[in-house]
Amino acid sequence: MTLTHYLVLSGILFSVGAATVLLRRNAIIAFMGVELMLNATNLSLVTFSRMHGELTGQVLAFFVMVVAAAEVVVGLAIIVAIFRTRRSASIDDVNLLKS
Amino acid sequence: MSALVGAAEVVAGNLPGVAGLLPQAVDSAGDASTAEAVLFWVLAPIMVIASFGLLFARKAVHAALSVILVMVSLAFLYVTQGAVFLGVVQVVVYTGAIMMLFLFVLMLVGVSSADSLVETIRGQRWIGWLAGIGLLVVLAGVIGTAAYPTPVGLGAANEDTNPTGIARVIFGEYVFAMEVVGALLVTAALGALVFTHRRRLTPRLGQRERADARVRAGQHLAPLPAPGVYAKHNAMDVPALDPYGRPIESSVPRVLRVRGQEADAAEYAARIDRVIAGKAAVESGRTALDEQQDNPPPVADPAGAPVGAPHIGDAVAGVDASAPDSEEGK
Numbered sequence: 001m002t003l004t005h006y007l008v009l010s011g012i013l014f015s016v017g018a019a020t021v022l023l024r025r026n027a028i029i030a031f032m033g034v035e036l037m038l039n040a041t042n043l044s045l046v047t048f049s050r051m052h053g054e055l056t057g058q059v060l061a062f063f064v065m066v067v068a069a070a071e072v073v074v075g076l077a078i079i080v081a082i083f084r085t086r087r088s089a090s091i092d093d094v095n096l097l098k099s
Numbered sequence: 100m101s102a103l104v105g106a107a108e109v110v111a112g113n114l115p116g117v118a119g120l121l122p123q124a125v126d127s128a129g130d131a132s133t134a135e136a137v138l139f140w141v142l143a144p145i146m147v148i149a150s151f152g153l154l155f156a157r158k159a160v161h162a163a164l165s166v167i168l169v170m171v172s173l174a175f176l177y178v179t180q181g182a183v184f185l186g187v188v189q190v191v192v193y194t195g196a197i198m199m200l201f202l203f204v205l206m207l208v209g210v211s212s213a214d215s216l217v218e219t220i221r222g223q224r225w226i227g228w229l230a231g232i233g234l235l236v237v238l239a240g241v242i243g244t245a246a247y248p249t250p251v252g253l254g255a256a257n258e259d260t261n262p263t264g265i266a267r268v269i270f271g272e273y274v275f276a277m278e279v280v281g282a283l284l285v286t287a288a289l290g291a292l293v294f295t296h297r298r299r300l301t302p303r304l305g306q307r308e309r310a311d312a313r314v315r316a317g318q319h320l321a322p323l324p325a326p327g328v329y330a331k332h333n334a335m336d337v338p339a340l341d342p343y344g345r346p347i348e349s350s351v352p353r354v355l356r357v358r359g360q361e362a363d364a365a366e367y368a369a370r371i372d373r374v375i376a377g378k379a380a381v382e383s384g385r386t387a388l389d390e391q392q393d394n395p396p397p398v399a400d401p402a403g404a405p406v407g408a409p410h411i412g413d414a415v416a417g418v419d420a421s422a423p424d425s426e427e428g429k
Contacts, residue, residue, distance in 0.1 A: 022230055036169065
């Protein structure tokens with residue numbers, strides 16, 4: 001196997017994450033799809049770091065993880081706030097601004 | 100900073116075999132070792148299947164568990180690729196903190212929150228599938244056509260262990276980004292607090308306010324009377340008697356009243372009436388002197404007061420003691 005296999009795996013995981021965001025209606029599951037996409041990106045960053053023999057890629061993946069942690073905190077707070085007012089965790093129900 | 104580098108060295112020191120083995124895992128042709136290939140081909144199908152679990156699972160908890168599986172497998176792959184620090188961080192931060200946060204929110208929102216199957220946007224399902232597969236095709240094209248450099252491997256970069264090298268890059272080249280990320284985390288924490296904060300729309304109701312409201316409404320202020328205590332019957336379901344001999348319904352616990360398990364108040368009222376009648380009959384046979392000694396009439400008793408009403412307590416005690424057969428036992 002070559003290092004390209006890691007990239008292929010990363011691409012598959014990224015596509016599945018994107019499809020999850022597009023297809024699932026539950027806000028929490030869609031959010032987990034975003035996390036899966038970030039993880040797939042991290043895998044390719046680590047692989048690139050190994051290809052080039054530099055640690056910068058790993059540092060970038062590290063920053064992605066930190067930003068993902070911050071994003072999860074705020075995103076889940078939004079989901080909880082919406083659930084409190086609308087009694088639902090479905091994305092379809094958040095159409096308050098429509099028309 | 101030196102403390103952090105030291106801690107990182109301790110982390111790497113716990114994995115001496117991995118840290119020593121991995122930098123040589125890529126040969127000059129870019130091919131990984133056989134052990135790595137075996138690990139990859141075991142983990143990759145598991146990860147893909149688990150990610151499909153996220154896409155298809157009906158219950159959100161199952162989706163979360165499959166994502167956790169993907170993330171732990173990713174940690175394995177990181178360690179295999181020489182990113183020991185990231186592997187540990189992946190397990191600690193992603194699996195240990197972020198996914199647990201997801202599970203917490205899942206419990207908060209309700210495990211049973213299922214997907215709605217009603218399409219609000221027409222054809223959204225097919226468009227979503229098309230976009231997902233299209234993205235996969237585009238990514239496959241990019242990965243297939245890109246020109247990769249000859250893999251160098253992390254042997255030189257990881258010379259002083261991987262965490263030390265990463266610490267040098269983070270706190271050297273990217274120290275400003277590190278500071279900004281710290282500010283970002285603080286802001287995110289504050290943002291979460293603001294989002295989940297609920298402003299009180301009505302003034303807080305404390306003990307004082309409740310007491311005032313009760314007085315204003317003219318409700319019963321003192322504790323409710325206890326249930327009745329009799330020579331023959333002492334139970335929670337028997338109503339107590341007021342000074343005029345009438346049963347007090349509210350003295351029976353509310354739960355018993357709701358269940359309909361209280362003793363019949365009317366029956367007790369009838370018994371009291373009988374007692375009153377008996378006492379009146381006894382009194383009519385007595386002399387005026389005796390009555391004066393036994394029961395001095397109340398000073399404020401007007402002429403129209405109910406006959407015998409002030410003597411009820413005395414009458415109950417007297418009849419119970421003198422003529423036990425006159426009452427049916429309960």
